[in-house]
Amino acid sequence: MSRFLNPRYRALQAYTPGEQPRDQHYIKLNTNESPYPPAPAVRAALKGADLEDLRLYPDPEGTGLKQKLAALYGVEPSQLFLSNGSDDILNFAFMAFAPQAGAAFPDITYGFYPVFAALQGVPFEEIPLKSDFSVDPESYEGCSRMVVLANPNAPTGKTLAAAQIAAILEKNPDTVVVLDEAYVDFGAESCYPLIRQYENLLVVRTFSKSRCFAGGRLGYAFGSPALIADLEKLRYSTNPYNINRLTLKLGEATVEEEAYYRVCCEAVAATREQTAKDLAGLGFEVLPSKANFLFARHPALPGKTLYQELKKRGILVRHFDWPRIDAFNRITIGTPEQMEQLLETIAAMLKGASL
Ligand SMILES: *Cc1c(COP(=O)(O)O)cnc(C)c1O
Numbered sequence: 001m002s003r004f005l006n007p008r009y010r011a012l013q014a015y016t017p018g019e020q021p022r023d024q025h026y027i028k029l030n031t032n033e034s035p036y037p038p039a040p041a042v043r044a045a046l047k048g049a050d051l052e053d054l055r056l057y058p059d060p061e062g063t064g065l066k067q068k069l070a071a072l073y074g075v076e077p078s079q080l081f082l083s084n085g086s087d088d089i090l091n092f093a094f095m096a097f098a099p100q101a102g103a104a105f106p107d108i109t110y111g112f113y114p115v116f117a118a119l120q121g122v123p124f125e126e127i128p129l130k131s132d133f134s135v136d137p138e139s140y141e142g143c144s145r146m147v148v149l150a151n152p153n154a155p156t157g158k159t160l161a162a163a164q165i166a167a168i169l170e171k172n173p174d175t176v177v178v179l180d181e182a183y184v185d186f187g188a189e190s191c192y193p194l195i196r197q198y199e200n201l202l203v204v205r206t207f208s209k210s211r212c213f214a215g216g217r218l219g220y221a222f223g224s225p226a227l228i229a230d231l232e233k234l235r236y237s238t239n240p241y242n243i244n245r246l247t248l249k250l251g252e253a254t255v256e257e258e259a260y261y262r263v264c265c266e267a268v269a270a271t272r273e274q275t276a277k278d279l280a281g282l283g284f285e286v287l288p289s290k291a292n293f294l295f296a297r298h299p300a301l302p303g304k305t306l307y308q309e310l311k312k313r314g315i316l317v318r319h320f321d322w323p324r325i326d327a328f329n330r331i332t333i334g335t336p337e338q339m340e341q342l343l344e345t346i347a348a349m350l351k352g353a354s355l
Contacts, residue, residue: 008121015115018318027341029332030316032154032183032293034212036264036335039257042213042250049249058248060240065248068255069220078225079195083235084242086182086206086219090148091116092234093202097146097176097227098122104145106135108325110154110180122146129156129324133287133295137164141171150180152188155320155330157289159188166191169198176227179203183291185210185265186272192222199224209292210265211254216247268292272333278343279331282350297327301350313345 001010018031037043066077083089094103094116102123105113117124127139133156140147147168152159169177181203184190192203203222208214221231235242243251254261276286276294284296297303303326307319318330333339 015112027315030318032332033214038212039260042253045253058245065251081221081228081231085217086204089221093178094120101144105148134158140168147177152183152291157291159290162189176200182206186292187290195222218251268333275339293332303327
C-alpha cells in the first residue's frame with residue numbers, strides 16, 4: 001500500500017475472483033462459466049465486425065441492445081439498464097440505493113456484496129440462512145435496509161419462489177430490493193415481471209453464465225424508469241462508454257439467439273441433475289440446486305482436502321474457507337464428459353487408491 005491511498009480504502013478487503021492458474025490445463029469447474037460456446041450467429045457477428053469502427057466511441061445508451069432486450073422480455077427500454085458485467089450494476093446499486101440504515105443480505109451469499117458495501121461505506125447486516133441453507137424470507141420483511149438477495153443463491157443454488165420475493169417487496173415499500181438473478185435461467189422463476197408492480201425492485205442479470213459470454217462483460221437490470229434513471233446518473237458520472245462496441249454488437253446477436261441459449265441451459269440443467277445423483281451415490285450431501293453449479297459435502301472428505309486433491313489432478317472447483325460452509329465445495333456444471341471425469345476422480349480418491 002502506498003502512503004497516498006485514501007484512508008477510507010486502507011482497510012478495504014478486495015474481492016477474490018476464482019483462481020485462473022496457468023501452470024497446466026485444468027477442467028475448470030470453479031467460476032460458473034458455461035461449458036458451451038456462444039451461438040454460431042455470435043461468431044458470425046464477430047467476423048463481420050469492422051475494425052475501423054473501433055475508432056469511434058460506442059453508443060453510450062446501448063440503444064440497439066436495449067431495444068432487443070425490451071422486445072424479448074416485453075418491457076420498455078426505459079426499464080432497462082446496461083453495464084459492463086452485472087458486478088458493475090451491483091456496485092452502482094450499493095452506491096445509489098443503500099439508505100442510512102445500510103444493506104441486508106444473507107450470511108452465506110455472493111462474496112462481492114460485503115465488498116461493495118465496504119467500498120461504498122455502507123453498513124450491512126448479514127442475516128443467517130436457515131439450518132438447511134435456505135433464505136428465510138420473513139427475516140427481510142419490514143427491514144429498514146436495502147435488501148440484496150441472489151436468487152438462486154450463490155454458492156448454495158437454493159431458490160425462493162416469486163411469491164416469497166413478492167412478500168418481501170410488499171413489506172418493504174420504502175427501501176430498494178435488489179434481486180441478483182445471475183443464475184435464474186437454469187431453472188428458477190424470474191421476478192422481473194414484478195417491476196411493473198413494485199417501483200423499488202431492481203432485478204440484475206448477466207450474460208456471463210447462461211449466455212456463455214463471461215469474457216464479453218455484459219450485464220443488465222430491470223427496474224422502474226425512476227430507478228433506472230438513478231443508475232444512469234451514476235454511470236454517466238463514472239464512465240458513459242463502459243460497454244465496448246464489440247460487446248454491444250455481440251450482445252445484440254446473443255439476444256437474437258434465445259433458442260440456442262435455452263438449449264444450452266437445458267443441457268446444463270440435465271447434467272446438473274445427473275451429477276447430483278452421481279455425487280449422492282458417492283456419499284455426498286448435495287443441496288438441491290437450480291443454478292449451473294452444485295454445492296456438496298462429503299462426510300469423509302473435508303472440503304478443503306477435496307479441493308486440493310482435485311486441483312492436483314487437474315480439476316478446479318471452488319472452496320470457501322467460511323464458517324458454516326467450509327465442508328462444502330461449489331462445483332460448476334461442465335459438459336457431461338467433464339463431469340464424468342470429476343466423478344471418476346473422486347471415486348478413485350474415495351477408494352483411497354490415490355489419496
Ligand atoms: C457471476 C455472478 C455475478 C456477476 O457476474 P458478471 O460477470 O459481473 O456479470 C453476479 N452475481 C452472482 C451471484 C454471480 O455469481
